[in-house]
Amino acid sequence: MEFKDNQAIYLQIADYFMDKVLSGEWKADERVPAVRELAVSLEVNPNTAMRTYTILQDKGVLYNKRGIGFFVAPEAFDIIFKMKKDEFINKELPGIFRTMDLLKLSPEELIRLYNAFKADGKL
Amino acid sequence: MEFKDNQAIYLQIADYFMDKVLSGEWKADERVPAVRELAVSLEVNPNTAMRTYTILQDKGVLYNKRGIGFFVAPEAFDIIFKMKKDEFINKELPGIFRTMDLLKLSPEELIRLYNAFKADGKL
Amino acid sequence: MEFKDNQAIYLQIADYFMDKVLSGEWKADERVPAVRELAVSLEVNPNTAMRTYTILQDKGVLYNKRGIGFFVAPEAFDIIFKMKKDEFINKELPGIFRTMDLLKLSPEELIRLYNAFKADGKL
Amino acid sequence: MEFKDNQAIYLQIADYFMDKVLSGEWKADERVPAVRELAVSLEVNPNTAMRTYTILQDKGVLYNKRGIGFFVAPEAFDIIFKMKKDEFINKELPGIFRTMDLLKLSPEELIRLYNAFKADGKL
DNA sequence: GTGGTCTAGACCACC
DNA sequence: GTGGTCTAGACCACA
Numbered sequence: 001m002e003f004k005d006n007q008a009i010y011l012q013i014a015d016y017f018m019d020k021v022l023s024g025e026w027k028a029d030e031r032v033p034a035v036r037e038l039a040v041s042l043e044v045n046p047n048t049a050m051r052t053y054t055i056l057q058d059k060g061v062l063y064n065k066r067g068i069g070f071f072v073a074p075e076a077f078d079i080i081f082k083m084k085k086d087e088f089i090n091k092e093l094p095g096i097f098r099t100m101d102l103l104k105l106s107p108e109e110l111i112r113l114y115n116a117f118k119a120d121g122k123l
Numbered sequence: 124m125e126f127k128d129n130q131a132i133y134l135q136i137a138d139y140f141m142d143k144v145l146s147g148e149w150k151a152d153e154r155v156p157a158v159r160e161l162a163v164s165l166e167v168n169p170n171t172a173m174r175t176y177t178i179l180q181d182k183g184v185l186y187n188k189r190g191i192g193f194f195v196a197p198e199a200f201d202i203i204f205k206m207k208k209d210e211f212i213n214k215e216l217p218g219i220f221r222t223m224d225l226l227k228l229s230p231e232e233l234i235r236l237y238n239a240f241k242a243d244g245k246l
Numbered sequence: 247m248e249f250k251d252n253q254a255i256y257l258q259i260a261d262y263f264m265d266k267v268l269s270g271e272w273k274a275d276e277r278v279p280a281v282r283e284l285a286v287s288l289e290v291n292p293n294t295a296m297r298t299y300t301i302l303q304d305k306g307v308l309y310n311k312r313g314i315g316f317f318v319a320p321e322a323f324d325i326i327f328k329m330k331k332d333e334f335i336n337k338e339l340p341g342i343f344r345t346m347d348l349l350k351l352s353p354e355e356l357i358r359l360y361n362a363f364k365a366d367g368k369l
Numbered sequence: 370m371e372f373k374d375n376q377a378i379y380l381q382i383a384d385y386f387m388d389k390v391l392s393g394e395w396k397a398d399e400r401v402p403a404v405r406e407l408a409v410s411l412e413v414n415p416n417t418a419m420r421t422y423t424i425l426q427d428k429g430v431l432y433n434k435r436g437i438g439f440f441v442a443p444e445a446f447d448i449i450f451k452m453k454k455d456e457f458i459n460k461e462l463p464g465i466f467r468t469m470d471l472l473k474l475s476p477e478e479l480i481r482l483y484n485a486f487k488a489d490g491k492l
Numbered sequence: 493g494t495g496g497t498c499t500a501g502a503c504c505a506c507c
Numbered sequence: 508g509t510g511g512t513c514t515a516g517a518c519c520a521c522a
Contacts, residue, residue, distance in 0.1 A: 064251075098142070360466055
């Protein structure tokens with residue numbers, strides 16, 4: 001996995017995990033990789049991996065069985081979905097629409113791009 | 124003006140300025156506020172305000188007349204427009220479309236939201 | 247049985263056992279559940295169950311007949327009563343009173359809550 | 370400051386801070402010690418001090434001005450008060466009352482102890 | 493100066 | 508084996 005420079009690694013891992021839940025790849029009560037295991041596979045310090053798990057646990061996305069490991073919470077999907085939707089609609093969309101207007105991109109043009117991306121398999 | 128936490132203040136100010144140029148509010152060769160003045164009005168450290176002007180000057184968006192102040196460059200509009208369009212289409216859109224898919228938001232739904240925002244005067 | 251996160255499971259089981267002795271549910275020389283049995287019924291690792299018995303044996307609350315099982319020690323009640331009282335009065339109470347003050351809970355209010363809990367059968 | 374062994378240091382510091390807010394020693398918008406400063410004064414690693422600030426910020430008790438420092442949030446008192454009260458009444462009290470019953474301590478006896486502690490200046 | 497992140501490595505309790 | 512905490516020290520962006 002490659003990391004961008006402008007966002008903390010532990011947040012990028014968290015996003016990556018949440019996508020896995022949203023896409024259905026990770027299901028409720030499924031066990032996620034052990035902290036150290038994850039650290040090795042992502043070539044990251046165990047502390048950094050742990051940090052990801054801690055915040056996801058705080059958000060209710062993961063839960064922990066002591067001495068056993070971390071698991072996907074049953075409510076994980078709903079929590080993430082709600083959180084992402086809220087953020088997208090209230091935080092991102094206004095900026096996106098504003099930028100579109102400034103760039104003189106019409107919504108129709110946007111749909112055209114959407115379909116083009118789909119067709120190119122870039123999504 | 125309120126600032127988001129996840130982006131540097133000086134960059135947020137720069138975006139704010141570039142929007143003013145794109146929207147036509149600021150025109151070529153127009154004088155922009157003095158650094159100190161800006162710092163006071165935005166309740167920001169003068170260093171931070173200065174930093175905004177420095178990077179905008181580097182990008183060719185502003186030019187400086189020593190002892191007088193900063194001015195909007197004649198090519199500002201074109202530079203910003205090109206830069207924003209590039210960034211929006213190649214950097215932002217893929218992520219936006221991906222999020223839309225995960226949130227099960229169709230492009231039609233997006234248009235509906237766009238018009239709703241417009242109607243509410245939120246843009 | 248549900249376990250809190252902030253205390254070791256084997257200690258929570260031990261407390262649960264000691265309460266049974268204090269409440270008179272478990273009497274002197276009564277046999278307690280076998281380790282494996284306990285582990286199954288509480289959905290806990292056998293090691294964890296065993297650990298509970300070990301520390302209770304160390305404290306003199308249980309005794310062991312090899313090959314037969316664990317039994318409530320005759321002195322169990324007295325040992326536990328003394329230990330709990332000591333701990334409650336010297337360790338817990340100061341913190342409780344401090345919290346009460348910070349929360350502006352008067353002792354009278356506490357009595358009211360006590361009676362309310364009793365009435366609701368929550369105790 | 371001395372730390373207990375059975376609770377994480379960063380949590381003990383957090384509790385210590387929250388008490389300061391509850392007791393009125395720390396007021397809204399007051400600046401709290403810088404991370405490194407705190408670390409030195411408590412003889413703790415800066416990471417540990419930082420961790421305390423991070424969770425308090427997550428809870429809404431502190432807020433941050435970038436490059437300047439951490440400050441007590443205006444809602445800090447209410448947040449802490451509500452959180453502590455909830456926890457005390459729903460989590461701690463049932464256990465306390467249960468222990469009291471097992472130890473055959475009457476609420477009246479508890480009040481007597483409360484007044485005794487007060488009189489001794491142990492609170 | 494401030495916070496924020498990351499690495500490296502250690503120790504511990506618990507399952 | 509698992510997670511949880513802590514120290515030490517480094518680097519960076521930002522104000």
